[in-house]
Amino acid sequence: MPGLHIEKEAVVEIKNRRYTCVGRGPGGSYLFAPHQGRGNLYLKPESLFDQIQNNHLKILEDVEYHGEPLPDSHFDLTALETKEREKVMMRHFYMQRLIDYRDKGGKLSDFALNDFARRTHQAYVAQCKMKEQEAPIKPMSAAALRRWFRAWRKSGFNTKSLVHDARGNSHSKLSRRQLELLEAAIEEDYLDKRRMTAKHVHTLLKAKINIENRARKMDGRQAIATPHYNTLLTHIKRVDLFDQLKARYNAQYALKVTRQYSITPPVNRHLERMQADHTQLDVYVDFGGNILARPWLTLLLDSYSKAVLGYWLTPEPPSAESVMQALCTAVMPKDLVAMGGDPAWQWPMHGIPSELTLDNGKEFHGRDLEMAAAELGITLTFTPPRKPYFKAQVERKFGEINRSLLAKLTGQVFKYEPEKHGIDYPHLNFEDLKKIFLQWVTTVLHRTPNKDGNTPEELWLDSVQKYGVPGAGLSSDYIEMCLSKSGQERVVHPNGIHFNSLVFNNEWLSRLRNKLTAKNKADKPTAKFKWSASDVGLIWVLDPNTHEYFPVHSKEEYAHGRSLYNHRVVLREKRQRSKEKLSDDKYLDAVLAVDQAVNEIVENKKTKNKRLGSKVLRYLKGRPKAPHIDKSNPPKTLDSNRTIQEVNTHPEDIPINKNLSTDSISTITKSTYSKPQEDDLEVFPDDLEI
Structure with a gap:
């Protein structure tokens, strides 16, 4: 097309959408980059001329492009x-x-x-x-x-x-009205959330043209020919795939399908960037107590060597606690024997990373993790929401774990054939799974060569020789304290702090309690502390006066170095053992025997008290009334010269009720004549009058 030329980086507006011209090679089409979205537009010179003729294109001046940087394109003959x-x-x-x-x-x-x-x-x-x-x-x-x-x-x-520039008769053979109806059908029917098929859209286009042709026939105008189905497909293909998916689905799905792959930023050394994520493993594990569940794995991967720096296996869903434990494992040197492994296995990967890439999970936004990263000099980088490909390396590692390791284990999960899974499988217990996973990471994964023939272990050791290990001078106690969970507060009892069914105490905690008690005698002294799920036998207690933490071990030595899960297993076994002993036949028979003996003693006591009470009541009913004393004629006072024997009344002088016999009176002793107690009166009927 003579005289038609658009310069590179020129801004144009095509159908109310702004584009920037990227360029055009010899014999090729013009490439236009959109100012919004990702749908590039290709137009041949003939199509560009048609857009100008239909007033769909205009060149804008004084408008700049601020999108993705334009590529520095070049041409050579191999492009033809x-x-x-x-x-x-x-x-x-x-x-x-x-x-x-x-x-x-x-x-x-x-x-x-x-x-x-x-x-x-x-x-x-x-x-x-x-x-x-x-x-x-x-x-x-x-x-x-x-x-x-x-x-x-x-x-x-x-x-x-x-180079031959094909500028023959490549203009559209459709009339302007045909082109308008065709573009309207694509815009209104095909690029819609109803997601109609192209065949259905062509049928609707044919029906609309038929209605218009009937009106044209009445007016005596020429009928419009229906564009062929292949013509419709050709015009649909001209719409960029991103624009098609965005209109028919949503922008998120369109970006996921058309996005750039392998966009993880490059790294040049170990620990320059570490990726973290978690997943639920595709295997059922026996946690004891008839509990079958799929454990959760939190994995930390080095972006340079693709080596596993640390992980944390837990039966509970991911949380800030699991992330902190995995980070603690990654930063500190590994004691494979303490982790349940073999001394012959090698796991030299450890150190403090410069950057930790996380997704936007709730557990990654904890204040404890942010403070620990600030203490250790780690930069936290969060990927955009719902875009896991920003840390694709750790995502692929999960797939490798499921394919290479878990597919060989009993109790595996058949995602597409769930009926194959049953509770009658010989499932692994949790400790066996941890040991097998540790062995696979240290002996298989780190020694598997990549496409260049280098293993993760070789890449790591070679980079360590060049750059060293960051954070190697920090003490393990300081790192463990920084990565412990805070926010706990308990009463400091005389025997220590009670937490997780354990008792923590030492000399320094006792001195702190004395200090807190002397300061405020009215309230019970409390202390804040940090703890770690990897070692429940140790807490870090805060001294509010110095603003420093000091370690306190539990009195139960079996808990030292034991994880929270193992500690819970021990507690469960203790409860089960106590339950079994309480359910023993001899023990239950002894309990029944003691209860029967107590009941017999109580019944005998009730019978004896009932007989005694009856005798007392009979005496009290037959007792003479007190003589009436005339206040006008008071009785004479006792002469002091008279003896006690002379004053005492003889028994035969006491008036006796006719209903009482002499034998009954003689049986009432000095002790039985005393007033009955309230406990003895409880056996009397409610209608008894005394």
Whole structure:
């Protein structure tokens, strides 16, 4: 198209969307990058001319492009198809011969140029036969020689000017109304959340054109031909895949399908970047107590060597605690024997990373993790939401674990055939799984070569020799304290702090309690401390006066160095053992015997008290009433000269109720005559009057 040319980085507006021209190679289409979205647009010069004719394109000035940096594109002959490439080489052969012919004073008439072309063609055919290449059938015409030579000389003898720019009749053969209806069908029906098929869209287009043709027939106008189904498919393919998926699904799905793969930033040494993530393993594990569950794995991977720096296996869902424990394992040197492994296994990977890449999981945003990273000098980098490919290396490692290790274990999960899983499998227990996983990481994974023939262990050791191990001077106690979980507060009892069914105490904690008690005698002294799930036998107690933590071990030595899961297993076994002993037949028989003996004693006591109470009541009912004392004539006072024996009344002088016999009175002793107790009266009926 003569005179039609768009410069690189020119901003245009096509159908109300802004694009920036990236460029155009010889014989190719114009590439336009959108200002919003990822759907690039390719337009041939003929299509570009049609857009201008339909007022769909206009060039904008004083508008800048702020999107993805434009590529620095270049062209060479290898970008062309083989057939077109050979034609360019033939034209170049003709142009070189023509320069020599002109320098020697050759004539440029049609007859002379045709003769020159015939001789040049013969030489080129001979060269093709020698190189065993396909030769052209006929020579170039004089008019073609003049046209190609002018273009070649105008371009500064650039080979790109010899590329044929196909500008034939490639304009759309559809009428303007046909094109409008076709584009409307694609925009309204195909690029819609209903996600219609192209066949259905073509049927609707055919129906709409049929309705319009009936109106045209009544007006005497010419009917519109329905575009072919293949024409519709051709126009649909011109819409960028990102724009199609965004319109039919959503932008997130479109980005996921059309995104750039392998976009993890490159690294040059070990511990420059560490990726962290967690997953639920595809295997069922026996946790005891008839509990079958899939454990969770938190994995930390070195981006440079692809070696596993640390991990944490737990039956509980991922949390900030599991992340801290995995990081503690990654930073500190590994004691394989303490981890349940063999001394012959090697795991030299440890150290403090410069950057830790995490996703936006809730457990990764804990304050404890942020403070620990700040203490150790680790930069936390969070990937965009729902974009796991920013840490694709650790994601791929999970797949390798499931395929290479877990697929061989009993109790594996069949995701697509869940009926194959049953509780009758010989499942591994949790300790066996931890040992097998540790063995696989140290002896298989770290010694598996990559595509370059280097193993993760070799890459790690080679990088350590060059750059050393960051954080090697920090003490293990300090690292463990920094990566412990805070926020716990308990009462400091005289015997120590009670936590996780353990008792923690030492001399320094006792002194701190005395200090806290002397400061506030009204309340019970409390202390804040940090603890770690990898060692429940140790806590770090905060001294509020010095703002420092000091270690306190539990009195139970079996808990030292024991993980929280193992500690819970021990507690469960203790409860089970106590339950079994309490369910023993001899023990239960003894409990029943003691209970029966107690009941017999109580019943005997109740019977005895009931008989005694009855006798007392009978006496009290027959007791004479107190004599009436006349206040006007008070009794005479006792003479002090009279003796006690003279004052005492003889038993025969006491008035006796007729209902009582002498024998009954004689049986009432001094002790039985005492007032009955309340416990003895409880056996009396409610309607008894005393």
